[in-house]
Amino acid sequence: MSQTFTLDGLSIPFTDGETIIQAATRAGVFIPHLCYHPEFKPHGSCKLCTVKVNGRHTASCTLRAAAGMVVENNTEELNAERRALTQMLFVEGNHFCPSCEKSGHCQLQATAYHLGMMSPHYDHFFPDRPVDASHPEVLLDFNRCILCSLCVRASRDVDGKNVFALSGRGIRTQLIVNAKSGRLADTDFTVDDKAAQICPVGVILKKRRGFAVPIGERPYDRAPLSETALAETAAAGEEGV
Amino acid sequence: MSYQLETAAHPESLRRVAIDPVSRVEGHGKVTLLLDEQNKVHQVRLHIVEFRGFEKFIQGRPYWEVPVMVQRLCGICPVSHHLAAAKALDQVVGARQLTPAAEKLRRLMHYGQMLQSHALHFFHLCSPDLLFGFDSEVTRRNIVGVAQEHPEIAKRGVLLRKFGQEVIRVTSGKRVHGTGAVPGGVNKALTVAERDELLRDIYQIIAWSRDAVHLIQKVHMQDPGLYNSFGIFRSNFMSLVGHNGDLDFYHGSLRARDDNGKAIFDGVDYCQYERYIEEEVKPWSYMKFPYFRALGKEHGWYKVGPLARVQNCDQIPTPFAERERKEFVDYAGGSPLHAPLAYHWTRMIEMLHAAETIKDLLHDDDLLADNLLVEGERAFEGVGVIEAPRGTLFHHYRVDENDLVTMANLIVSTTNNNQAMNEAIRHVARRYLHGREITEGLLNHIEVAIRAFDPCLSCATHALGRMPLEVELIDAAGQRLHALARG
Numbered sequence: 001m002s003q004t005f006t007l008d009g010l011s012i013p014f015t016d017g018e019t020i021i022q023a024a025t026r027a028g029v030f031i032p033h034l035c036y037h038p039e040f041k042p043h044g045s046c047k048l049c050t051v052k053v054n055g056r057h058t059a060s061c062t063l064r065a066a067a068g069m070v071v072e073n074n075t076e077e078l079n080a081e082r083r084a085l086t087q088m089l090f091v092e093g094n095h096f097c098p099s100c101e102k103s104g105h106c107q108l109q110a111t112a113y114h115l116g117m118m119s120p121h122y123d124h125f126f127p128d129r130p131v132d133a134s135h136p137e138v139l140l141d142f143n144r145c146i147l148c149s150l151c152v153r154a155s156r157d158v159d160g161k162n163v164f165a166l167s168g169r170g171i172r173t174q175l176i177v178n179a180k181s182g183r184l185a186d187t188d189f190t191v192d193d194k195a196a197q198i199c200p201v202g203v204i205l206k207k208r209r210g211f212a213v214p215i216g217e218r219p220y221d222r223a224p225l226s227e228t229a230l231a232e233t234a235a236a237g238e239e240g241v
Numbered sequence: 242m243s244y245q246l247e248t249a250a251h252p253e254s255l256r257r258v259a260i261d262p263v264s265r266v267e268g269h270g271k272v273t274l275l276l277d278e279q280n281k282v283h284q285v286r287l288h289i290v291e292f293r294g295f296e297k298f299i300q301g302r303p304y305w306e307v308p309v310m311v312q313r314l315c316g317i318c319p320v321s322h323h324l325a326a327a328k329a330l331d332q333v334v335g336a337r338q339l340t341p342a343a344e345k346l347r348r349l350m351h352y353g354q355m356l357q358s359h360a361l362h363f364f365h366l367c368s369p370d371l372l373f374g375f376d377s378e379v380t381r382r383n384i385v386g387v388a389q390e391h392p393e394i395a396k397r398g399v400l401l402r403k404f405g406q407e408v409i410r411v412t413s414g415k416r417v418h419g420t421g422a423v424p425g426g427v428n429k430a431l432t433v434a435e436r437d438e439l440l441r442d443i444y445q446i447i448a449w450s451r452d453a454v455h456l457i458q459k460v461h462m463q464d465p466g467l468y469n470s471f472g473i474f475r476s477n478f479m480s481l482v483g484h485n486g487d488l489d490f491y492h493g494s495l496r497a498r499d500d501n502g503k504a505i506f507d508g509v510d511y512c513q514y515e516r517y518i519e520e521e522v523k524p525w526s527y528m529k530f531p532y533f534r535a536l537g538k539e540h541g542w543y544k545v546g547p548l549a550r551v552q553n554c555d556q557i558p559t560p561f562a563e564r565e566r567k568e569f570v571d572y573a574g575g576s577p578l579h580a581p582l583a584y585h586w587t588r589m590i591e592m593l594h595a596a597e598t599i600k601d602l603l604h605d606d607d608l609l610a611d612n613l614l615v616e617g618e619r620a621f622e623g624v625g626v627i628e629a630p631r632g633t634l635f636h637h638y639r640v641d642e643n644d645l646v647t648m649a650n651l652i653v654s655t656t657n658n659n660q661a662m663n664e665a666i667r668h669v670a671r672r673y674l675h676g677r678e679i680t681e682g683l684l685n686h687i688e689v690a691i692r693a694f695d696p697c698l699s700c701a702t703h704a705l706g707r708m709p710l711e712v713e714l715i716d717a718a719g720q721r722l723h724a725l726a727r728g
Contacts, residue, residue, distance in 0.1 A: 098310075
């Protein structure tokens with residue numbers, strides 16, 4: 001691992017084929033992200049992990065590191081852009097943290113705190129998205145979907161079931177369930193599936209367990225997002241892409 | 242028990258005076274007076290002008306979300322809504338009997354709230370009227386004025402409330418809007434450190450609470466002519482009573498008495514509340530008007546809250562508060578005292594009882610246990626009733642087989658007092674304003690009568706889709722051309 005690039009002035013070693021976010025995370029540097037997960041192929045859609053490489057914007061989850069790159073990450077400019085993206089995600093869905101059972105272990109909420117988001121800033125869309133409560137063990141609350149596609153990838157690549165998909169284009173893109181009825185109950189989805197564990201927000205919820213963890217003991221009460229994300233990657237080890 | 246002054250016969254010829262907003266209460270409301278040229282009062286109404294809609298938007302949500310969501314009705318007594326919802330949903334998850342630890346932790350949370358809410362109301366909102374006079378200098382008639390002239394009283398008010406908030410924090414995770422109660426129990430016990438920190442201060446809190454009872458008792462007795470007659474009206478009253486007729490804020494059965502103290506009903510399972518209570522809507526307020534079905538709209542309205550509870554129970558199960566209750570009952574002379582300003586006295590007796598109960602609970606090791614949840618046979622409907630600081634609070638939910646709420650009905654404490662508050666301000670208007678030049682001090686008399694009930698107006702207005710509405714089309718000459726009405 002003799003090759004390096006610089007990240008906010010630090011020298012970061014990498015191996016051939018590693019992306020910028022992989023190398024940075026292994027070196028203990030946090031880059032905010034939502035659709036990236038160390039266990040899955042990158043999707044490059046949320047753009048939260050955008051960095052500047054040699055002065056040009058690019059997603060750090062998809063760009064492979066190269067020797068001599070000069071990468072900017074934790075800058076005022078980039079964090080302001082990430083904050084604006086996060087605000088857009090908040091207003092596109094119905095994210096009501098005060099009554100959401102994922103509060104305190106929601107990556108979107110933790111990202112907003114991390115980036116110092118003080119308000120949604122933009123006008124809310126208030127979309128009308130009914131929940132799917134048809135499955136006996138799992139509730140789908142589409143109000144909170146950020147289209148990260150982690151459930152799509154987990155169900156397809158790990159569970160081998162293809163239960164979820166993103167449908168439509170542009171602002172009309174939505175998460176759908178792969179059943180003729182469109183209902184989760186009519187799929188072979190189970191609560192033990194990888195896709196049931198992966199949602200970074202409050203869409204895929206195990207029923208009847210909300211608020212079981214008291215305030216103060218939830219993941220992001222115990223440690224900030226940056227530490228939690230780095231620990232998650234370390235736990236994933238070399239099994240990622 | 243009349244509706245005099247509710248609706249003027251000829252409003253078009255009268256002058257309108259509005260108190261908007263009513264100050265030093267929780268939420269937004271206004272009072273309108275219609276006066277003729279001689280300042281004679283023809284109509285007085287307390288309007289609740291804010292609008293919430295919780296009963297509607299809770300529909301379609303998973304039931305376990307409800308206790309956390311509905312508590313957002315209020316920032317002062319969220320614990321009441323949190324626990325009433327949790328009690329209703331205990332029935333849905335089949336938790337017929339909670340573990341001793343869970344029930345005691347919920348009680349601790351609730352009595353902490355009772356302490357902080359009563360302290361807030363008495364010291365922050367009402368003490369300026371009671372210490373300085375109803376028509377005293379308006380710039381001084383506030384908590385800052387109290388802090389300047391009676392710093393010790395103001396300080397105790399702040400610290401009593403702070404203690405109650407701490408009790409809520411250690412049981413629910415946050416001082417306001419925590420998550421402690423879940424269907425079937427609670428999600429956390431107390432740690433030894435949390436318990437010991439509360440134990441360190443509780444005896445001081447009890448002492449200050451006793452002093453507060455004696456303070457309001459003294460104020461009341463210094464001017465019995467005013468305090469026993471101001472805004473007075475006679476009415477039925479209702480509350481939960483606990484085991485053996487004890488004062489109990491967390492659980493019990495429904496008891497109602499008429500204005501002479503004679504039982505209307507007693508020992509009623511609160512799950513049957515719909516057989517006993519009906520709600521009326523009126524076109525000029527977002528707040529409904531409940532009444533006892535058996536007595537009808539005209540005679541069936543009632544009051545709730547401290548004045549009802551302290552006179553409805555047979556005893557208070559803590560010694561200091563029971564002594565104060567007996568003194569109050571002796572003062573009343575063997576029949577119910579209906580004076581709205583006596584709410585303050587009984588409220589402080591309740592605060593003392595809350596402090597004593599917290600002390601007893603803190604000495605119970607069950608609070609440290611880890612057996613916190615039970616469940617049983619699933620049901621599809623639940624009713625939870627609790628005595629909130631402002632009175633009896635009803636939560637009623639139906640849940641479908643997919644765990645989503647299909648129906649929610651809330652009868653909030655302040656709603657129960659709707660007709661009572663209107664009667665009190667009509668009495669005050671007749672007595673103090675009728676035929677006189679209106680001044681700020683006189684208008685504050687109206688507000689003093691409302692404040693005695695400690696209304697929470699934001700809690701009380703939540704019936705989206707069922708609010709009464711009247712639309713009138715009036716031509717340039719003031720003639721009504723067309724009208725539509727709903728509700």
